[in-house]
Amino acid sequence: AMAAARVEIDIITYNAAVSACEKGGEWAQALELLVKMASARVQADTITYRAAISACKYGTCWQHSLALFSELSWLSPKPEGMVLGSVVNS
DSSP, X not given: OOXXXXXXXXXXXXXXXXXXXXXXXXXXXXXXXXXXXXXXXXXXXXXXXXXXHHHHGGGTOHHHHHHHHHHHHHHOSSXXXXXXXXXXXX
């Protein structure tokens, strides 16, 4: 019998999941993952925020995009142009 494998959930795992939500247009699920990351004490990075902000455009959630962009500015003083473009496109 095969032993059950335990997968460590880290920033890479969360980024992949948030990115999948972005591609699937599941903005609410992407935001939920950000909350779970904070609960698990996993620090979101620019990649996480970029994917979550981009996911929000599918739900026309510009308020969420703006809030995420504001959080990102605390993490990274100079957000990438792509991130700013995603906020504008929301």
